Amino acid sequence: MGQNKSLQDMLAEIHAFAMRFDTFGAIGDGLVGVFGVEVATVILYQAGRSAGASYYDRVLGRVESKESLLEAVGSFKARRGWGEVSFVDVDEDEVTGRVVIKDCFESKAGAKTRGCPFLRGYFAGFLTRYFEIEVCVVQERSAVDECVFPFMPSKFRHETPVKVELREQTSNASQAK
Ligand SMILES: [Zn+2]
Numbered sequence: 001m002g003q004n005k006s007l008q009d010m011l012a013e014i015h016a017f018a019m020r021f022d023t024f025g026a027i028g029d030g031l032v033g034v035f036g037v038e039v040a041t042v043i044l045y046q047a048g049r050s051a052g053a054s055y056y057d058r059v060l061g062r063v064e065s066k067e068s069l070l071e072a073v074g075s076f077k078a079r080r081g082w083g084e085v086s087f088v089d090v091d092e093d094e095v096t097g098r099v100v101i102k103d104c105f106e107s108k109a110g111a112k113t114r115g116c117p118f119l120r121g122y123f124a125g126f127l128t129r130y131f132e133i134e135v136c137v138v139q140e141r142s143a144v145d146e147c148v149f150p151f152m153p154s155k156f157r158h159e160t161p162v163k164v165e166l167r168e169q170t171s172n173a174s175q176a177k
Contacts, residue, residue, distance in 0.1 A: 028111025048121025
């Protein structure tokens with residue numbers, strides 16, 4: 001589908017523009033330069049939160065049922081180059097689970113923020129709309145190969161938002177090629 005269309009046509013069709021990973025990284029580093037790591041991380045988190053909440057409304061109109069939503073989000077995001085997003089061990093009653101992103105675009109962008117604050121905020125905003133209660137998203141792993149974001153109701157929050165220190169450098173060199 002759409003194989004003969006130019007990238008420009010495809011982007012126009014979905015009301016989108018393309019951004020390089022390193023451009024996104026430069027935005028983060030610009031914020032870090034002015035506000036420092038902690039505040040820049042909060043700013044990107046809040047930016048993500050708004051984006052994720054508005055994405056919920058948009059994507060809900062594209063799926064047949066709310067039940068199929070989380071799976072659909074994974075395939076939509078993969079096609080947009082965000083990475084391979086999956087929702088793992090989701091407990092709809094307890095409002096717990098993990099968002100796992102392989103090949104994470106924000107990790108590739110490599111800004112000197114703590115972990116991937118845009119995506120952490122994005123899924124906090126998205127899941128807060130999805131579950132209709134305030135959801136807290138933390139990050140326990142940040143690396144290009146895989147980022148892991150456990151989530152839980154905000155009222156049970158007892159974890160620090162980001163357990164990872166500054167982004168792990170991608171040193172897969174030790175692994176078998
Ligand atoms: Zn990431």
